[in-house]
Amino acid sequence: MLKKTKEGFEIMEERNKLYLESMKDENEEPPKEEEHYDLEKGDLPAIIISAFLTFMPIILALGGALALAWILLH
DSSP: OHHHHHHHHHHHHHHHHHHHHHHHHSOOOOOOOOOOOOOOTTHHHHHHHHHHHHHHHHHHHHHHHHHHHHHHHO
8 A cells, every 4th residue: 555655646746747847838927916905994993893802702711710710729
């Protein structure tokens, strides 16, 4: 089984090399720049509020657990 797997990897490696070489021969386009999205009015406050709503319960739960541990173990 190990020999078949090794042979399979060698074949796929050879095919990948041939594929990459064929892709280089075609028209090469420069990589596109990242698209910038314009924010609409009110988007930034919405993002901040959603971040607080997402992370505050986690932070409060961890803080409560630490406070409880401090009280019980101190």
